[in-house]
Amino acid sequence: MSNVETHPSELICESTSGVAAVEVLEPRDVPLGGPRAMTVRRTLPQRSRSLIGAWCFADHYGPDDVSVSGGMDVAPHPHTGLQTASWLFSGEIEHRDSLGVHAMVRPGELNLMTAGHGICHSEVSTPDTTVLHGVQLWIALPDAHRDAPRDFQHHVPEVAALDGATARVFLGTVAGHTSPVRTFTPLLGAELVLEPGARLALDVDPAFEHGVLVDIGAVDLDGTALAHGTLGYVGLGATTLHLTNTTDSPARVVLLGGEPLGEDLVMWWNFVGRTHDEIAAYRDQWQQQSDRFGQVTGYPGHHLPAPPLPMGRLRPRGNPPPA
Numbered sequence: 288m289s290n291v292e293t294h295p296s297e298l299i300c301e302s303t304s305g306v307a308a309v310e311v312l313e314p315r316d317v318p319l320g321g322p323r324a325m326t327v328r329r330t331l332p333q334r335s336r337s338l339i340g341a342w343c344f345a346d347h348y349g350p351d352d353v354s355v356s357g358g359m360d361v362a363p364h365p366h367t368g369l370q371t372a373s374w375l376f377s378g379e380i381e382h383r384d385s386l387g388v389h390a391m392v393r394p395g396e397l398n399l400m401t402a403g404h405g406i407c408h409s410e411v412s413t414p415d416t417t418v419l420h421g422v423q424l425w426i427a428l429p430d431a432h433r434d435a436p437r438d439f440q441h442h443v444p445e446v447a448a449l450d451g452a453t454a455r456v457f458l459g460t461v462a463g464h465t466s467p468v469r470t471f472t473p474l475l476g477a478e479l480v481l482e483p484g485a486r487l488a489l490d491v492d493p494a495f496e497h498g499v500l501v502d503i504g505a506v507d508l509d510g511t512a513l514a515h516g517t518l519g520y521v522g523l524g525a526t527t528l529h530l531t532n533t534t535d536s537p538a539r540v541v542l543l544g545g546e547p548l549g550e551d552l553v554m555w556w557n558f559v560g561r562t563h564d565e566i567a568a569y570r571d572q573w574q575q576q577s578d579r580f581g582q583v584t585g586y587p588g589h590h591l592p593a594p595p596l597p598m599g600r601l602r603p604r605g606n607p608p609p610a
């Protein structure tokens with residue numbers, strides 16, 4: 288979806304190496320605004336941590352009764368320098384983009400859109416959707432590939448049986464199960480459902496940092512309790528993640544991971560760039576409906592105008608030094 292905040296804050300995201308202890312990132316509520324009034328819980332980026340691998344943005348929403356929330360209706364809006372990973376637990380979203388793709392986002396099915404040099408897209412929950420529930424994740428592209436051409440990949444992972452859990456691996460490799468979807472940096476992404484009381488020991492790559500976002504229930508990650516909606520972060524060097532469902536119902540989490548990007552980013556609105564001037568140019572080009580972004584066909588309405596740039600230049604915001 289789009290970052291449709293009226294006054295999105297400026298962020299420069301620095302890639303840092305992790306620390307050994309689990310860091311608990313609390314979500315903040317962000318109203319998306321627009322004709323429908325969905326609120327999402329954002330865990331990335333935040334002041335204390337901007338990136339997990341190349342994952343640079345994590346919005347978690349629902350379960351929302353769309354007869355109350357109005358569902359999702361995000362008009363055509365641009366992206367640069369990133370990929371969007373859409374993953375639903377419930378509901379259905381109609382996606383249209385300037386690559387000419389018209390696709391549905393459905394539960395258990397990954398839609399990975401590469402913005403690269405520039406793309407625009409719209410996202411609308413379908414009339415049959417009664418409950419909307421999912422995550423919207425962004426992946427920053429490394430400098431060498433951030434001007435890549437537009438692309439769209441769709442993948443339906445098998446439901447893999449683990450000991451006391453199931454996994455849907457949509458990116459990378461988890462527990463020996465590998466997604467065929469191409470990424471520009473080493474990454475992983477998976478939905479895990481843990482049986483009540485299940486204790487899962489997942490072997491992981493010590494060159495990755497990891498995050499566990501709790502969607503349903505509560506879990507313990509390496510000795511740290513994670514409540515619903517929180518994102519637990521584990522830094523570099525871990526070889527096993529110990530995940531326990533501490534409730535008497537199934538728990539569902541999204542596991543993210545990747546090698547540290549190792550590059551500083553400027554993120555503003557729906558753009559990922561490297562400098563203030565670059566972001567300002569993207570904004571101007573969108574306002575002028577430049578060919579950089581192309582056109583969405585079939586969306587019944589106007590495109591989303593960019594908000595004004597903040598006063599002053601987009602400045603670095605560093606991560607804190609390792610504890």
Ligand code: MN
Nearest residue numbers: 288289290371
């Ligand atoms: Mn979007």
